[in-house]
Amino acid sequence: MTSQPRAFFTLDFGSSTTSVAIFGHVGGRWRLIAHSSGPSHFDADDLLRGLMAGIADTDPALLVEMGAEEDAGVDSLVETWPRLVARTTPERQIAVIAGSRRQRRRLETAAARAGWIVVGGCADEDDDLVLSRLLLSSETTAVLLGADRTPGGDERRHLPDLVELVAAAIKQRPELTLVLAGGAAAYESDFVFVPQTASASGGHPGQAPSDNKTQEREADLPADEAPPQTKMQSRKTAKPPAPSDSDVDVDADVEAGSNVDGVSDAGASVAEDDSRFEPDSVEATVDAESVANAEPDPFITAHLPTTSGPIGLTFPAADAPAAMTHLLLAPDPEAGLLPGDALQEVLEGLRALPNDSRLGVARSTASLAYVLDRSVQTVEIGLQSGLIARSDTYGQGHFAVKSSRTCLVSGSFAPASPSEEVIDGVLSWSTMALDRHRAIDRLNDIRLLPWSEADGDGAIFRLAAAKAAFGRLIEAMPELAALASPELVVAAGGIFASLPPAVVSLAVADLVQQPGVSQLAVDHARVLGPLGAIGDEDERRNLLANVADDILLPLGALVTPAGVRPGKTAGRLRLKSAAITSEIELHPGAIQVVDLPPGRAAHADIEFRDNVRLGKRGHRFSADVGGGLSGLLVDLRDVPMRISDRPDSRRAALETWQRGMWPEVDE
């Protein structure tokens, strides 16, 4: 079906929250017009009708500009306008079986990072009865049997027995999906009775929905009315010859889904034009709804070209069925740009729905990194799991994007059956005194009723739970420590969207402990997931280039120096903007806030007393920073954060910092 929409809806059906948004092509570009969200039992169409009625009441001309006929009713528009739908994939459990403990850990790491609930065993440590119990559990939906590409002696002697054991379990439970990774794939012939056989090559179920997989509604905008995208496209197609570091030996089976954007699921092609964003481009304006009358934020706004050209938006089917695969051959757990990447990709594809919301967020993050030409780190914390995704541009002209991500079940703010470590994490971030049993009960209650008591003490407890989840996600992605601090940190997920912006900034400062200067933003309309469901990378980039400043609510900037020594003063900060110049003294151990409203850019000159690290080591630093709802935060608590291990002292320190950023907390 081909049409020429000038507006569309995005819907994100999360496990606890339903979010909807309206995008329209107005004023010559795509804009986020309105958004709303509520508990998952809210009817999405009802939310959309409410938003549309609000637009119809306040600015009916806007509806006409978005393509609505003058006599069209709200109900008919809600029914007929195209939709981008993302959905949280229900939790699934995988049983990881290996010959050795070493291999088991690798496999478990890859599976856990792919978002699976992981139960595992190895022949070294567990007897066949224990392993059978894992496989025959009715909770288990898939089995991962893996070995090194060339299994060592410790694995090789166990593999024949493990293959027999797994084959027997699959005969009893033919609904299980089996993944043979690395050297275990050599035993494929032992599973000839498994109904379907597929390999990870040629795409996997978790790839972005694309035109050869699902029914789609294709919409090509008229050239004269479409947003200007020619240069965006030309930039995308201007990919230079692949840099040498992209020639890493990745298993051919998973190249289609590799994490190197532009040569992977993005499907980007090499072309001739090497033009890039030019200074003559115009700047997009900020979200009219959320930051009314604010100037464009130069730190999250894409530079848009002025020329016009056609843009196609392809809307995948709202709910494509999950892929049915019973036997998958996958690379070994060491394959990939980062060890385990390739296997993780295959397992993600096996687990997730084609329009999975979290994978959508990861895809949107990669597209944002390209569009904004900066490193982007997104943290999304939900009820069923959490995601941390990092994308960096690299290579000559920054035409390629390198991405990595971790989607972790334990990254949920309220994981099922919380372990002692989870409770320790929550208690360590809580500013309320709680005994362990009460903390477990509260966490379990949030699991049952995710929107319960979202105000008052409940909000404080949720913040602690979210920080603990954030910490678990960062722990699960150790490669972040080797990277420079991200230039843009995006917080996503309902738990962040419901908290005051300054508190979210503080949470990011508490957890993103990397020396450097970062811009902070929130995906306040929760549209990164649905926009990631756009299968075509070009289209997604084009659209994000239009709406980046609308969908990312600027929180401000964060300056995090490392190596600040205790003392009376740490140095001075001088902030120069077009309107004012302010200067403050910096105090070690504090988190200091300088007012810098959204849309304002400023130049910060910082002079430290000590030799500190802020990207590089030195005393004097200069950085351009952007404003936001919480202003400029200078975190002088050192990296790692200097805080007492004693619970009472730690709680008091956290409360002091929190109270400074959240004065309404006692209301």
Add this chain to the structure above:
Amino acid sequence: MSGIEVSGIELSDHGVSAELARIVARPMLVFSPQVRFHLAPGDRTFVSTGDRVVPGMPIAERTLDPELVDAGRVGGGENVRSRSSARSDAPASADDSIARDQADRDPPPIADGVSARRLVATSRSERRRPPEPGKWWMGGGERRGKPPKSKNPVRVGGTLLFESGGRWRVAAGERHEVVESPVTGVVVEARNSVGVTIEVAGAAMPGALAAGEPSRGYLDVPRLSDGELWASALDVGRSGAIVVAGSRLSGQAISRARAMSIRGLIAGSVGEGELRDLEASELRQRASLAPSVPFALIALDGHGRRPIATPILALLAALSGREVAIVTDPPLLVFDAAEVPLPELPPDWIRARSGPHAGREGRWLRSAGMYRFRSGIHLEGAVVRFVDDADPTTVPVADLERFVF
């Protein structure tokens, strides 16, 4: 209270405005739910797909403390030579396999004619089919190539796991425990080592969580003081009952109930600590040689202390004395009764399920739209008047629930 036939009731919450519909609807009853009984390697089923089951009918047998046994070479007809080894196996996938299995079960715990006829019709040759994963196996030391040391060698039973190098590994044990169905229904799926799924015939009340072993008993609704039941009220006179125990279960109440052979407890909430105590108690009981009666508990709201909602309490009071069952997956209180007396409720009757007003009930007045609540958090609110309050209160919509049948 008015007696309304369940099958004829209008289930939709018609007449509810869009604003009121934003308050989550809590179904007081669900009909014909499917319940699951999990099995593990070494466990076998006594039923197969399509069988009708009634309360008390054996549906499975669990092997307590199974161990990995090397059964050696297992022939197709070898097992059936001894009466004790004529057992079922796990159907791989096909229904005919399930039918074959049914014939091999011993003793035939058959309560309906269909299964009995199937048993008779099964030929001897079918019983001698070759071993396969999940098939029931029974043997002693001599079956594993060891000479018998005594005249009465220890016999172990369990299910075949897999064959490696021509030798079968088995999950087997000496002690077994029969699992009886606590509900009436039809078997949807039954697989050795995996589980049994039954579609319940009747209605059930959903709970937030349940623990223990599925159990059945008569419903006992004692008088609660301030929504609580003192542990001392759980005496031997309530043996065999499923007792409504008030807003929250204590560890003491659970221990006492088990000691008094009470079959189950129903409460508004139960803490994680009490659940862990129960789990430990179950393990101890299982490890002991004394047979135990199944015991289960169900919390209707969750973990934080909340009194049982008055409409639910009224429904339970109306069912007092009838046979009910607690099943744990999903957490349900099952009534086999064909007719369930439903309380009459106005559609705008609401209850605070969380937050500072948790447990209070009243009437919904109107929507408050986006509202600034404690700590400066903006949430969609509703204006309600709680019972015994003269003034209306604004509460986050997400903290409220309303009841639907």
